[in-house]
Amino acid sequence: MEHELRTIGKIPGNVELAEYLKNKFIPIKFCYPNEGGDRWHELRRNSEYSLGERELIAFRDGLKKIKEYVGGSSLRIIHLGPGDGIELPPLYGKEGFSLDTEYVGIDISKQMISNTIRLNKLILEKVPSLWYLTDIETEGNLKDILSNLDEKTKKENLMLLTNQGVLISNPKTLPIISNSMKKGDYLFITLEGDDPARRDEVLATYNLEEVRNILKVGLERAGITEGKFIPTRFNEKLNQAEVYFEQKNGKKILCLTSYKPKSKEQIKERLEENKLKTIFVDYFPESHSYAILCRRQ
Numbered sequence: 001m002e003h004e005l006r007t008i009g010k011i012p013g014n015v016e017l018a019e020y021l022k023n024k025f026i027p028i029k030f031c032y033p034n035e036g037g038d039r040w041h042e043l044r045r046n047s048e049y050s051l052g053e054r055e056l057i058a059f060r061d062g063l064k065k066i067k068e069y070v071g072g073s074s075l076r077i078i079h080l081g082p083g084d085g086i087e088l089p090p091l092y093g094k095e096g097f098s099l100d101t102e103y104v105g106i107d108i109s110k111q112m113i114s115n116t117i118r119l120n121k122l123i124l125e126k127v128p129s130l131w132y133l134t135d136i137e138t139e140g141n142l143k144d145i146l147s148n149l150d151e152k153t154k155k156e157n158l159m160l161l162t163n164q165g166v167l168i169s170n171p172k173t174l175p176i177i178s179n180s181m182k183k184g185d186y187l188f189i190t191l192e193g194d195d196p197a198r199r200d201e202v203l204a205t206y207n208l209e210e211v212r213n214i215l216k217v218g219l220e221r222a223g224i225t226e227g228k229f230i231p232t233r234f235n236e237k238l239n240q241a242e243v244y245f246e247q248k249n250g251k252k253i254l255c256l257t258s259y260k261p262k263s264k265e266q267i268k269e270r271l272e273e274n275k276l277k278t279i280f281v282d283y284f285p286e287s288h289s290y291a292i293l294c295r296r297q
Ligand SMILES: C[S@@+](CC[C@H](N)C(=O)[O-])C[C@H]1O[C@@H](n2cnc3c(N)ncnc32)[C@H](O)[C@@H]1O
Pocket: 028, 029, 032, 033, 044, 080, 081, 082, 083, 084, 085, 086, 087, 106, 107, 108, 109, 112, 134, 135, 136, 137, 138, 162, 163, 164, 166, 167
């Protein structure tokens, strides 16, 4: 089946990257296009990437529960950053939604989109799907997509922001998503939380070779090749894991930030600040991960 891909807005390139570099920061979105998509696939399917498995526990459990709240006669699923679409089998499996439920995949990486389509061919042959290439973190892009979809057919939207601690660590992401949603739309989030007693486990993920291979794509785009990664640290003030790369000249570049909430209350507060009313926040202590459903006010 042919899958149409629409591009919305400008995909940030080397000019934008140079601006970020002035603040010694490389947002991960510069790593994911092209070979970054395949490097993500290598990480996602690696058994040492235990964070991915922990987050999927929350995803599967939350999925069963959200069906009590969403899924009227006209539902549209909007998947923000599908990666290689690991959520698709449970999403349309026994515990998930019926195959006639519309699916919209939105990503900044063409390679991620084609990997999702290739790896979920059997499901996507049956599901009505639409694909958008865009930068979610640029104000206006998501709003344009959602208003465009609703102009054609007004549906109840269920947005998926699953396993996206890095995207959520950008303080602009939740406001942008919330501003793009119409009243009554749902947002399903899964996220690893911080557990100070298991901090080593939380941080170990980001020291994996495969994670560093993804970050190297952004560093290489910025012309930075010589230096070394510093072991991941936790920023208590911002509740986030942080990865720095130290250049030969001693300058440090921040390459990754990932939000790790400490409590249900902290999550609810952040959602409420963004006009998102919490329906449930479930915590899974074994995997220290959260499944969250909220609704736009
Ligand atoms: C950490 S992966 C998560 C993938 C998937 N949800 C999973 O659990 O395997 C992040 C995904 O979000 C996409 N992404 C990151 N930043 C983005 C942005 N600014 N706009 C659109 N997509 C973005 C990446 O290309 C990638 O597909």
